[in-house]
Amino acid sequence: MVNAKIIVLIAVALVLSVSSCKKEETDIIDQQVNESYQPNAPSNLPAFIDDVDNPLTKEGVKLGRMLFYDKRLSGNNQLSCASCHRQDLAFTDGLALNNIGLSGATLHRSAPALINMAWAKNGLFWDGGSTNLESQAFGPLTSPDEMFQNLFELEAELKAIPMYVKQFNLAFKDGIKSANVAKALAQFQRTLISGNSVYDKYKRKENGAQLTTVELQGMQLVEQKCKSCHSGELFTDNSYHNNGIDSHFNDDLEGTYQGRFRVTFNPFDLGKFKTPSLRNIMLTAPYMHDGRFANIDEVLTHYSSGVKASSTVDQLLYQNNGQLGIPLSSLEREAIKAFLNRLTDQEFITNKNISNPHL
Structure with a gap:
């Protein structure tokens, strides 16, 4: 009888041991599945620095991609x-x-446009009203004029x-939460x-x-005339400027035309909007925060002869003689356009790794 009890205890111990081993193996597998993700950033771009609070993981990025297209x-x-950020248009509409x-x-x-968002660390939206991609996501998700989603209902729908359920559990310890929806979307972006x-x-040199000679001339012209704002290899300083598209900034339409002032309430920020990147610029028309310029020719015309004066217009737009604008000859305009065409990244807009996974 004693021997029988001993045998039973040994058997139970073995079962518990095997179960424990399986649990440890499962934990190890889960940790391995949700490993960190290092994006392939080309060498001429700034070094990629991961977000401390929401570091990229393979499962998080995968989930974010699924959600982005859902x-x-x-x-x-x-x-x-x-729906508003199409890959073929460099994630514009x-x-x-x-x-x-x-x-x-x-x-x-x-x-x-959603381009090189990993380096956008100085506010998002045209006026910088959101501090990071995680907080930004809740704007369009909940806006009555955009996706108008009840976040509690979204959680319930995803849990069904x-x-x-599986993917959220792989990506995040606490599974399906609206905060994790935002985190996953941010990781993908x-x-x-x-x-x-x-x-x-x-x-x-790849x-x-x-x-071409004309494209090289255009590159030099962009360097001379545009790089004060469209700086570095990102072709944006990720800052805010009043580029003279308006001379008055009333508070109509919830302060839409007041730009950065809408966020900071600093009078010096009236009419200032975030500098978009010139990368893929020929795909992202129409231009400016309200899409008022239909094509790149209208943009160049604005800078050469249409800049409007105001107390906050960027001083970089003043010539040495005190006149506003950036004079451009017809040949210079053509050279600039030729170069801007060479900033179109065909691999980016056709990359299947960032395309719709539900198709």
């Missing part, structure tokens, strides 16, 4: 993030001001989908890295990439 993120299950949100109202601002245009390959 229409279930909207209140009526008809809109996804990709090709519209000045769209009205596809749930209310049907026309938005007051144009959808910005086994695929998402930080992998939207564009740095493989003809210009980039020329700079890196694959015999060359720029």
